[in-house]
Amino acid sequence: MPVISICSPKGGVGKTTLTSNLAYVFAKAGTKVVAIDLDPQNAMRLYFGQPLQDDRGFISKIETDPNADWVDALINVDRNLFVLPFGKSRQAQRLILDAKLAEEGYLRDRQSTIFCNPDILVLADFPPGYSVALKALSEVTDLTLVPLIADAASISQFSMLQNDELLEGPLNHRLGYYIVLNMVDNRIKLNREIQEFATHNMSEHLLGMVHADTSVVEAAALQQPVAEFNHNSSAAFDIEVLAKKLATILGFEVKQGTILINPLRDQ
Amino acid sequence: MLTILKSLFFLVVVAPVTFFTVVTPMSAENQYIFGLTSVGLAVLVSSLSKRHFVSVILIFITLVMSTRYMYFRVTQTLEFDSLIEALLGYMLLMAETYVYVVLFLCMFQLSWSLKRKIVPMPADPSTWPTVDVYIPTYNEPLKIVCDTVLAAQCLDYPRDKLKIYILDDGRRKELATFATEANVGYITRSDNAHAKAGNLNHAMKLTHGDLIAVFDCDHICTKIFLQATVGAFIKDPKLALIQTPHHFYSPDPIERNLYLGRDIPNEGELFYGPVQRGNDNWNATFFCGSCAVIRRKALKDTNGFAFETVTEDAHTALKLQRKGWNTAYLDQILAGGLATERLILHIIQRNRWARGMIQIFRLDNPLLGRGLTLPQRLCYLNAMMYFFFAIPRVIFMVIPLIYLLFGWSVIHGSAALLFSYALPHLILAYYTSSRLNGRYRYSFWGEVYDVLLSFHLVIPTILVLISPRHGKFNVTDKGATIEKGYFDAHAVRPHLIVASLLAFAIIFGPVKYLLPEYFEVQLSAVLLNVAWAAFNLSLLIAAICVARETPNQRQSQRLSLAAPVLIYQRSGICSRSTLRDLSMSGCRLDNVLSHDLLEEDPVTDIEFATTHSPVCVKVEIIGDSSESDFLRFRFTELPINTRREIVRLLFSRADTWVRPQHRKDNIIRSYFTILACIWDSLTKKRHEFEVNLERKVEPVDEGVA
Numbered sequence: 001m002p003v004i005s006i007c008s009p010k011g012g013v014g015k016t017t018l019t020s021n022l023a024y025v026f027a028k029a030g031t032k033v034v035a036i037d038l039d040p041q042n043a044m045r046l047y048f049g050q051p052l053q054d055d056r057g058f059i060s061k062i063e064t065d066p067n068a069d070w071v072d073a074l075i076n077v078d079r080n081l082f083v084l085p086f087g088k089s090r091q092a093q094r095l096i097l098d099a100k101l102a103e104e105g106y107l108r109d110r111q112s113t114i115f116c117n118p119d120i121l122v123l124a125d126f127p128p129g130y131s132v133a134l135k136a137l138s139e140v141t142d143l144t145l146v147p148l149i150a151d152a153a154s155i156s157q158f159s160m161l162q163n164d165e166l167l168e169g170p171l172n173h174r175l176g177y178y179i180v181l182n183m184v185d186n187r188i189k190l191n192r193e194i195q196e197f198a199t200h201n202m203s204e205h206l207l208g209m210v211h212a213d214t215s216v217v218e219a220a221a222l223q224q225p226v227a228e229f230n231h232n233s234s235a236a237f238d239i240e241v242l243a244k245k246l247a248t249i250l251g252f253e254v255k256q257g258t259i260l261i262n263p264l265r266d267q
Numbered sequence: 268m269l270t271i272l273k274s275l276f277f278l279v280v281v282a283p284v285t286f287f288t289v290v291t292p293m294s295a296e297n298q299y300i301f302g303l304t305s306v307g308l309a310v311l312v313s314s315l316s317k318r319h320f321v322s323v324i325l326i327f328i329t330l331v332m333s334t335r336y337m338y339f340r341v342t343q344t345l346e347f348d349s350l351i352e353a354l355l356g357y358m359l360l361m362a363e364t365y366v367y368v369v370l371f372l373c374m375f376q377l378s379w380s381l382k383r384k385i386v387p388m389p390a391d392p393s394t395w396p397t398v399d400v401y402i403p404t405y406n407e408p409l410k411i412v413c414d415t416v417l418a419a420q421c422l423d424y425p426r427d428k429l430k431i432y433i434l435d436d437g438r439r440k441e442l443a444t445f446a447t448e449a450n451v452g453y454i455t456r457s458d459n460a461h462a463k464a465g466n467l468n469h470a471m472k473l474t475h476g477d478l479i480a481v482f483d484c485d486h487i488c489t490k491i492f493l494q495a496t497v498g499a500f501i502k503d504p505k506l507a508l509i510q511t512p513h514h515f516y517s518p519d520p521i522e523r524n525l526y527l528g529r530d531i532p533n534e535g536e537l538f539y540g541p542v543q544r545g546n547d548n549w550n551a552t553f554f555c556g557s558c559a560v561i562r563r564k565a566l567k568d569t570n571g572f573a574f575e576t577v578t579e580d581a582h583t584a585l586k587l588q589r590k591g592w593n594t595a596y597l598d599q600i601l602a603g604g605l606a607t608e609r610l611i612l613h614i615i616q617r618n619r620w621a622r623g624m625i626q627i628f629r630l631d632n633p634l635l636g637r638g639l640t641l642p643q644r645l646c647y648l649n650a651m652m653y654f655f656f657a658i659p660r661v662i663f664m665v666i667p668l669i670y671l672l673f674g675w676s677v678i679h680g681s682a683a684l685l686f687s688y689a690l691p692h693l694i695l696a697y698y699t700s701s702r703l704n705g706r707y708r709y710s711f712w713g714e715v716y717d718v719l720l721s722f723h724l725v726i727p728t729i730l731v732l733i734s735p736r737h738g739k740f741n742v743t744d745k746g747a748t749i750e751k752g753y754f755d756a757h758a759v760r761p762h763l764i765v766a767s768l769l770a771f772a773i774i775f776g777p778v779k780y781l782l783p784e785y786f787e788v789q790l791s792a793v794l795l796n797v798a799w800a801a802f803n804l805s806l807l808i809a810a811i812c813v814a815r816e817t818p819n820q821r822q823s824q825r826l827s828l829a830a831p832v833l834i835y836q837r838s839g840i841c842s843r844s845t846l847r848d849l850s851m852s853g854c855r856l857d858n859v860l861s862h863d864l865l866e867e868d869p870v871t872d873i874e875f876a877t878t879h880s881p882v883c884v885k886v887e888i889i890g891d892s893s894e895s896d897f898l899r900f901r902f903t904e905l906p907i908n909t910r911r912e913i914v915r916l917l918f919s920r921a922d923t924w925v926r927p928q929h930r931k932d933n934i935i936r937s938y939f940t941i942l943a944c945i946w947d948s949l950t951k952k953r954h955e956f957e958v959n960l961e962r963k964v965e966p967v968d969e970g971v972a
Contacts, residue, residue: 186874186881214839232842232859234833
């Protein structure tokens with residue numbers, strides 16, 4: 001039932017990779033996870049082993065039945081893991097979706113099976129920068145995760161986040177946002193310095209970091225979770241650490257290797 | 268009132284009883300009964316309680332027994348038939364008197380030891396005194412000096428209150444360059460007058476810190492060194508010096524060549540434990556040249572570091588104390604250094620110490636002059652007296668030869684009577700010191716250490732006694748490697764000669780007894796001397812085994828250390844592994860990579876997850892890893908900033924040198940351990956020496972939760 005949004009002011013920072021790998025980690029730990037792709041690129045499904053030609057998605061029914069429950073479009077990847085692909089879409093469909101998302105209470109009322117389900121953890125992936133979907137989900141999101149790359153540009157993005165510029169308002173109304181420094185290469189001095197900067201200036205918003213690790217790219221190419229591709233992958237380890245921290249912040253209980261969800265919001 | 272009663276009790280009861288215990292002569296039989304009953308009583312009392320009060324009683328009984336023995340020796344055993352026997356007899360008596368005096372001083376020094384606690388620093392760092400860190404060096408290679416300097420830079424102390432200086436008496440360009448690169452001060456001078464003391468005094472004129480911390484160039488400090496020591500200076504404005512232990516993380520020649528990996532306290536542990544703590548109790552801790560902090564103001568009173576002798580450290584402390592300054596000893600290992608590599612270098616170093624201490628004894632005798640309390644005088648005296656050990660030790664070594672080879676009797680009277688007096692005296696002396704210091708020095712090992720050095724120290728000791736102003740400072744070489752094992756026969760030539768003579772005497776003595784038509788010897792005297800010779804021979808062989816130098820090829824010491832690390836391959840794949848050991852030149856990790864992949868995608872970098880910040884090092888793989896559980900790497904380049912982080916990881920942690928205590932001494936076991944060491948050494952068994960820092964590095968917590 002907690003909803004985690006993964007967004008960023010900038011593209012190519014590894015949002016989709018982070019979303020899918022977090023989904024794998026939580027699912028493996030025994031949590032029912034739904035990974036939702038709200039990016040029209042419709043790429044996330046590939047991380048879950050869906051064939052390229054399979055272009056199913058929740059958007060396909062939007063013209064015929066705008067209030068249809070997205071649950072029907074869920075694809076079961078694993079016992080605990082479900083993916084909700086965006087689907088192949090046309091401009092007209094995307095406009096309808098944006099209009100529906102802009103409706104007050106659309107997600108809460110029409111899509112309650114997913115967004116108000118006490119038994120599942122939702123991880124939502126977005127296109128870079130501002131999007132209607134991001135604004136709409138901010139109403140139901142518990143925590144927003146912002147991956148950033150540890151380069152010079154990220155410093156301006158820190159201040160953007162601090163001033164709530166992305167949505168011209170808070171990214172959610174519950175636990176706020178957390179930054180993940182992604183693709184960190186400690187061999188590069190600038191990377192280390194940005195990390196130090198973030199630790200000193202953003203400490204309450206810094207969740208952690210993920211090492212730059214080609215295993216991630218190679219795993220994606222093979223449509224595998226990173227941990228499966230390289231058992232000792234440093235990125236996989238870092239993502240697992242992030243998952244543990246998220247569980248703590250969201251109030252999951254980790255018991256005997258499983259993560260049990262404690263309802264956060266009052267139903 | 269109570270004190271008067273106590274004094275009265277001592278005067279009326281204890282004093283007369285003690286007096287008669289000492290002087291009453293007995294027959295051999297009665298003396299056996301009396302002596303062994305006393306021993307039994309002492310053992311019984313000792314086993315009752317570990318309390319200090321019981322130790323004091325034990326010390327008292329021991330001293331009474333030893334005094335009784337000495338009284339007996341002086342009054343009943345000094346009649347000789349010939350001049351040569353008289354000469355040798357008085358020499359033996361002299362040696363025994365020395366041991367007796369040192370026993371008294373030691374018991375005094377060790378019986379009340381102070382366990383000083385760290386004085387916390389004031390909360391406001393702006394009130395902390397400024398500190399100059401001096402790292403004097405003469406000819407030690409840069410690779411040794413540099414880690415010491417980098418570790419000093421890791422000290423937890425306000426940046427604006429800490430200045431680090433390399434004091435280079437070798438005027439070396441590469442050191443000056445390094446100092447600039449590392450951003451520390453570099454001080455050199457045009458001459459090398461007065462060696463180390465002169466070097467320190469010269470630097471004192473150029474720097475201005477309130478306190479001066481001195482580290483020999485191989486003593487790598489932990490980050491808490493200053494915070495653990497400086498507080499004492501704030502608390503006690505009359506404190507001139509605080510000394511901490513010298514801990515060696517590389518094995519000294521005796522550990523490497525003779526212990527062969529056994530858990531035995533090394534030579535320094537007695538001194539840097541009970542001895543200095545005992546000194547501290549009487550405000551008589553002395554400076555040991557390194558790992559200490561000194562107050563500049565106090566040094567001004569003595570015109571800087573003392574340079575009249577070759578042990579400037581102890582003499583400086585003595586001079587400070589004469590001026591009324593206090594000294595302290597903090598028994599916490601806050602720095603680690605390199606032990607001398609080879610036996611011959613060990614002998615040269617001890618030679619300097621012995622000469623220096625005897626110089627002070629002659630030039631500035633602690634018994635004379637003003638400014639010291641009686642306990643201070645005795646503590647300093649004992650420190651100097653100790654270094655006279657060479658002559659008595661050699662006398663004890665050769666005395667059994669005299670009777671067995673020549674039939675001369677150096678002690679008058681029957682062997683049985685002598686033995687009945689000597690036995691309780693010896694047993695009690697060993698038993699009591701085992702109880703007092705058993706965790707710091709195992710029984711008989713002190714004898715091995717002394718025997719090793721004594722033959723080489725006899726002549727220097729005599730020369731310095733006669734002419735104390737001679738002798739120059741020599742620097743101990745460290746950090747060398749030993750390519751191949753070899754036997755340093757030169758270093759133990761006197762030992763070999765005396766050992767052969769003893770072995771011959773052990774056979775010749777009984778042969779003499781078996782041929783009564785040619786020789787006139789007594790059975791009991793032969794047995795006593797053979798036993799004595801055999802004991803001496805075992806100590807000598809142990810010492811000779813130290814000369815069998817075992818190879819030590821590792822460029823820098825490798826310390827076991829479990830910590831998370833990341834391995835970067837050329838393709839960009841980054842995997843996690845666990846560090847198993849680390850040195851300044853390379854490391855060993857758990858092998859987590861498949862062999863086939865390694866061939867085409869070699870490892871290029873390793874990242875250490877230190878608590879400070881991540882550190883990446885360029886590496887190349889060494890050895891064949893295909894079958895191994897481990898990957899071994901050599902660091903290919905180590906820029907100063909990276910090197911500093913490795914020093915921080917390896918040496919700088921507060922608990923770097925925290926060690927479990929040695930198990931308690933057992934006199935009999937200890938002797939058999941020596942025999943076992945000899946056996947293993949002769950049969951060329953060797954245990955791997957490993958410095959273990961397991962479980963000391965916590966995995967770093969990534970980011971903030």
